[in-house]
Amino acid sequence: MRHAISWADLRGAHVGVWGLGVEGEANLRMLRTLGARTVLVDDAKPSHDGAEVLASDRGGLEALLRCDAVVKSPGISRHGRGVAALDAAGVPVLGGIGLWLQAAPLDRVVAVTGTKGKSTTSAMLGHLLERLGYRTNVCGNIGRPPYDPDLALAEPRYWVIETSSYQATDVAVSPHVVAVTSLHPDHLDWHGSVEQYYADKLSLCSQPGARHTVASAASPALVAHAAWLGPQVDWVATDPARRTSWHRALGVRGDHNLDNAEIARRCMRALGIEADPAALADAAREFAGLAHRLQTIHTIGGVEFVDDSLSTNVLPTLRAIDAFADRRTAVIVGGYDRGIDYRAFGTGLATRDAPLLIVTMPASGERIRRELAETALPGAIEVCAAGDLEHAVELAFAWTRPEGVVLLSPAAPSFGAYQDYRERAAAYADAVRRLTVDEP
Numbered sequence: 001m002r003h004a005i006s007w008a009d010l011r012g013a014h015v016g017v018w019g020l021g022v023e024g025e026a027n028l029r030m031l032r033t034l035g036a037r038t039v040l041v042d043d044a045k046p047s048h049d050g051a052e053v054l055a056s057d058r059g060g061l062e063a064l065l066r067c068d069a070v071v072k073s074p075g076i077s078r079h080g081r082g083v084a085a086l087d088a089a090g091v092p093v094l095g096g097i098g099l100w101l102q103a104a105p106l107d108r109v110v111a112v113t114g115t116k117g118k119s120t121t122s123a124m125l126g127h128l129l130e131r132l133g134y135r136t137n138v139c140g141n142i143g144r145p146p147y148d149p150d151l152a153l154a155e156p157r158y159w160v161i162e163t164s165s166y167q168a169t170d171v172a173v174s175p176h177v178v179a180v181t182s183l184h185p186d187h188l189d190w191h192g193s194v195e196q197y198y199a200d201k202l203s204l205c206s207q208p209g210a211r212h213t214v215a216s217a218a219s220p221a222l223v224a225h226a227a228w229l230g231p232q233v234d235w236v237a238t239d240p241a242r243r244t245s246w247h248r249a250l251g252v253r254g255d256h257n258l259d260n261a262e263i264a265r266r267c268m269r270a271l272g273i274e275a276d277p278a279a280l281a282d283a284a285r286e287f288a289g290l291a292h293r294l295q296t297i298h299t300i301g302g303v304e305f306v307d308d309s310l311s312t313n314v315l316p317t318l319r320a321i322d323a324f325a326d327r328r329t330a331v332i333v334g335g336y337d338r339g340i341d342y343r344a345f346g347t348g349l350a351t352r353d354a355p356l357l358i359v360t361m362p363a364s365g366e367r368i369r370r371e372l373a374e375t376a377l378p379g380a381i382e383v384c385a386a387g388d389l390e391h392a393v394e395l396a397f398a399w400t401r402p403e404g405v406v407l408l409s410p411a412a413p414s415f416g417a418y419q420d421y422r423e424r425a426a427a428y429a430d431a432v433r434r435l436t437v438d439e440p
Contacts, residue, residue: 001087001092001093002098002169002170002171002172002207003092003093003094003098003172004102004172004173005069005092005094005099005102005172006099006100006102006103007030007034007099007100007102007103007147008034008103009102010031010034010036010068010069010071010099011034011035011036012034012035012036012037013034013036013037013068013069014036014037014039014066014067014068015031015036015037015038015039015067015068015069015070015071016038016039016040016041016063016064016067016069016070016071017031017038017039017040017041017070017071018041018042018056018060018064018070018071018072018073018076018082019041019042019072019073019074019075019076020040020042020045020048020053020073021073021075022144022145023073023074023096023145024042024073026096026144026145026147026148026149026150027071027073027096027145028040028048029148029149029150030096030147030148030149031071033149039054039063039064039066039067040052040053040054041053041054041055041056041060041061041063041064042054042055042060043055043056043057043060056082061082061085061086064082064086064091065085065086065089065091067091068091068092069091069092069093069094070086070091070092070093070094071094071095071096071099072093072094072095072170074095074141074164074166074167074170075166075190077166077190077191077192078093078166078169078170078200079190079191079192079196094170095167095169095170095171096145096147096170097140097145097146097161097163097167097170097171098167098170098171098172098173099147099170100145100146100147101171101172101173101174101175101209102172102173104146104159104175105159106173106174106175106176106209107175107176108157108158108159108271109158109159109160109161109175109176109177110125110158110159110160110161110175110177110178110179110267110270110271111161111163111171111174111175111177111178111179111204112125112160112161112162112163112178112179112181112267113162113163113164113165113168113178113179113180113181113201113204114179114180114181114182114183114201114216114219115181115182115183115184115185115186115201115313115315116181116182116184116311116313116315116316116319117181117182117216117256117259117260117263117316118141118142118162118163118164118179118181119141119142119162119290119293119310120252120257120260120289120290120293121179121181121260121263121264122138122140122142122160122161122162123138123142123287123289123290124250124260124261124264124287125138125160125179125264125267125268126138126160127283127284127287128264128265128268128275128280128283128284129157129158129160129268129273131282131283131284131285131286132268132273132275132279132283134156134157134158134273135154135156135157135158136156136157136158136159136160137153137156137158137159137160138160138162139151139159139160139161139162140160140161140162140163140167141162141163141164141167142162146159146161158271161175163204165186165187165190165191165197165200165201166187166190168200168201168203168204169200169203171203171204171207172207172208173207173208173209174204174205174206174207174208174209174210175209175210176209176210176211176212176270177211177212177213177214177267177270177271178204178205178210178212178213178214178230179213179214179215179263179264179266179267180201180202180204180205180213180214180215180216180219180222180229181216181219181259181260181263182216182218182219182222182315183198183201183202183219183221183222183225184219184221184313184314184315185197185313185340185341186312186313186340187338188338188339188340189338189339198221198225198228199228202225202228202229205228205229205230206228206229206230210230210231211230211231211232212230212232212234212270213229213230213232213233213234214233214234214236214263214266214267214270215229215233215234215235215236216235216236216237216259216263217235217236217237218236218237218238218256218259234266234270236259236262236263236266238258238259238262240255240258244277244281245277245281246261246277246278246280246281246283246284247261247262247284248281249280249281249282249284249285249287250284250287251287251289252287252289252294253294253323254294254319254320254322254323255319255322255323256319256322261284265280290310291307291422291425292307292308292309292310292421292422292425293308293310293311294306294307294308294320294323295307295308297428297429297432298429298432298433300397300432300435301401301402302401302402302403303397303400303401303402303403303404303405303406304404304405304406305405305406305408305428305432306320306324306405306406306407306408306409307408307425307428307429308320308407308408308409309408309409309410309414309421309422309424309425309428310421311409311410311411312335312410312411312412312413312414312421313340313411313412314340314341314342314344314345314348314411316409316411317331317333317345317409317410317411318345318348318349320407320409321349321352321356321407321409324354324405324407325352325353325354326354327354327403327404327405328354328355328356328400328403328404328405329354329355329356329357329400329404329405329406329407330356330357330358330359330395330396330397330399330400330404330405330406330407331356331357331358331359331396331407331408331409332359332361332386332389332392332393332396332406332407332408332409332410332428333345333358333359333360333361333365333368333409333410333411333412334360334361334362334363334364334365334368334410334411334412335361335363335364335410335411335412335413335414335415335416335417335424336363336364336412336413336414336415336416336417337363337364337367337412338412338413340364340411340412341371342364342367342368342371342372342411343371343372343374343375345368345371345372345375345411346371346372346374346375346376346377347375349377349378349381350375350376350377350378351378352378352380352381353378353380354380355380355381355382355404356380356381356382357381357382357383357384357395357396357399357400358372358381358382358383358384359384359385359386359392359395359396360383360384360385360386360392361386361387361388361389361392361410362387362388362417363416363417364412365385365386366385368411369383369385382399388417389408389417389424389427389428389431390427390431390434393406393428393431393432393435394431394435397435406432408424408425408428410424
């Protein structure tokens with residue numbers, strides 16, 4: 001249930017803070033500035049700055065039911081039993097981004113969502129706007145919440161808010177411009193089904209305030225759900241053969257990033273900003289890209305090691321592999337198993353001509369190999385198993401020598417073996433460095 005409540009409406013209220021991750025901590029700081037009385041609930045932390053933190057199944061849910069409202073972290077599913085109990089009791093369950101948008105200048109905010117590509121597109125859009133002379137804050141899922149008091153942000157001309165499917169379920173009013181970069185099954189454990197995930201993700205396009213959606217025509221699922229994309233849709237379909245100087249000036253790999261760049265440009269146009277190709281090329285220069293997204297971290301004996309740890313689904317991993325379509329490549333895949341259908345991975349590799357080795361890791365590695373075996377992989381593709389990431393790096397390096405690519409693009413989250421994709425990327429870099437030491 002979505003509620004038209006802003007942060008200011010919680011001044012002096014009795015509010016439950018459910019979840020104390022990055023956004024949960026910002027929620028707590030914001031509530032303190034409003035003089036709200038807070039109850040803290042988190043299943044992993046027994047205390048916070050000396051205050052008691054309740055577990056949801058040990059008095060936490062009961063405490064939340066006594067609150068005027070609850071501000072939850074995005075990781076807590078809106079489709080779970082706890083939220084359902086609060087809804088039934090009439091306790092508003094809110095999210096920080098939704099609270100912020102209620103009082104935000106909706107004509108100067110762009111929400112960027114999509115299964116994959118939203119971080120890169122958000123970063124591109126923020127970079128282009130800044131370089132064209134418009135102060136821009138890029139916030140949300142890409143970094144810190146826009147309302148975090150610790151940021152002490154000056155009021156910008158524009159806001160770019162990367163919005164996850166989790167955060168979208170908290171939004172009751174949308175900015176005038178929404179971008180959707182892609183649509184592919186993901187986070188099914190949180191949303192409960194593919195169609196519910198699609199509905200939650202695309203709800204940003206049709207909430208009050210939404211006027212203009214910029215969407216990738218290269219995403220079949222997006223095209224199939226065109227009716228969910230709001231009153232006006234601007235479809236982006238780019239031909240890699242028509243890559244212009246301003247696209248090249250961004251310095252990013254992969255044809256999919258041509259779409260991301262064009263989506264960013266169309267968002268600027270929807271804001272009323274036009275720039276000729278020369279101005280765009282100048283603005284695009286010095287774009288740093290995102291860490292852990294197709295980032296070369298080392299070259300050993302002619303073998304290039306690429307960190308794409310941010311790829312936690314099949315779609316971005318296929319795109320990462322496509323970025324090396326003409327090179328001998330070993331891709332390292334596998335991690336936390338959240339039920340993704342990996343047959344789509346095999347299908348997406350049907351046109352691969354250059355040699356490719358797929359090295360699988362636990363915990364999803366065995367299922368990946370089994371489901372790949374159900375597809376007709378081209379003869380240039382081999383599959384093998386590794387016991388862990390270090391073993392995977394060793395196998396991949398031996399296979400790709402002397403001038404290939406070792407690509408960490410797991411098509412799975414990192415949970416279990418690592419805290420997050422950053423820790424996984426650090427472990428990958430450490431394994432590569434150990435190869436350097438072993439080189440004669």
